[in-house]
Amino acid sequence: MTYRQRRESCNGSVVGVVLLLALTAGTGRAIDLDSARLIDLTHPFDETTIYWPTARHFQLEVVAHGKTPGGWWYAANNFCAAEHGGTHMDAPAHFARGGATTDRVPVTAGIGPLVKVDVHAQADQNPDYRLTADDLHTWERANGPIPRGAIVVMDSGWAARWPDPQRYLGTAAAGDTANLHFPGFSREAVEFLVHERDINAIGVDTPSIDYGPSQDFIVHQILNGANKPGFENLANLARVPPHGATLIALPMKIEGGSGGPVRAIALLP
Numbered sequence: 526m527t528y529r530q531r532r533e534s535c536n537g538s539v540v541g542v543v544l545l546l547a548l549t550a551g552t553g554r555a556i557d558l559d560s561a562r563l564i565d566l567t568h569p570f571d572e573t574t575i576y577w578p579t580a581r582h583f584q585l586e587v588v589a590h591g592k593t594p595g596g597w598w599y600a601a602n603n604f605c606a607a608e609h610g611g612t613h614m615d616a617p618a619h620f621a622r623g624g625a626t627t628d629r630v631p632v633t634a635g636i637g638p639l640v641k642v643d644v645h646a647q648a649d650q651n652p653d654y655r656l657t658a659d660d661l662h663t664w665e666r667a668n669g670p671i672p673r674g675a676i677v678v679m680d681s682g683w684a685a686r687w688p689d690p691q692r693y694l695g696t697a698a699a700g701d702t703a704n705l706h707f708p709g710f711s712r713e714a715v716e717f718l719v720h721e722r723d724i725n726a727i728g729v730d731t732p733s734i735d736y737g738p739s740q741d742f743i744v745h746q747i748l749n750g751a752n753k754p755g756f757e758n759l760a761n762l763a764r765v766p767p768h769g770a771t772l773i774a775l776p777m778k779i780e781g782g783s784g785g786p787v788r789a790i791a792l793l794p
């Protein structure tokens with residue numbers, strides 16, 4: 526249905542116009558799905574999926590898997606997991622009282638120009654590396670200003686360690702949050718993005734937008750406090766260019782949720 530047909534059938538409704546603008550405003554440009562190449566940025570959900578050491582891991586319970594008495598095939602499962610594990614979204618409600626819950630985060634918040642900041646070299650030297658405001662300035666010098674509606678993603682190379690919890694988290698012990706080591710964003714970097722740029726969200730290829738040893742989760746506090754979501758445990762960022770791709774990360778719509786599993790993809794230019 527074309528826009529004109531839609532307007533006529535809605536009898537001149539202004540709502541149609543507003544929705545159309547809102548869907549494209551977040552990215553600042555139209556998305557051409559026909560010409561795009563897609564990269565899946567999602568780790569699989571199974572018994573090896575990495576969760577926070579204190580969180581419930583993914584469990585799949587087979588309900589049916591075989592031929593029915595009627596002769597046709599039937600397969601179905603139950604699953605159970607924490608919201609925060611595998612490739613997932615942190616809703617603003619995760620670290621901000623009154624922040625948007627998963628169902629209330631606009632779908633457009635997970636859609637935007639993918640700004641990939643490569644900190645492989647720094648993370649190789651220091652597993653507790655925090656992406657700095659200088660790293661963002663360096664990206665802008667090479668690629669131009671971080672665009673409006675961007676989703677700024679840290680690529681530390683950590684996805685290559687998946688799904689080994691010892692190497693990915695720093696510990697393989699259930700409940701052990703005292704020995705977490707992995708890179709994240711710094712306070713200065715997220716403050717710059719929230720206050721000096723107009724971003725939709727941030728993302729990381731590690732378990733948390735705050736680095737492993739964090740005790741105050743200040744990056745979560747600042748980002749969620751600005752009512753913006755974060756995306757964690759992203760995969761395959763090595764196959765995404767520093768700029769020009771579009772990220773689409775859509776969470777399971779958990780009513781009242783603090784986050785949830787996401788299927789994230791990059792559309793390459």
Ligand SMILES: [Zn+2]
Pocket residue numbers: 609610613614615757784
């Ligand atoms: Zn989370």
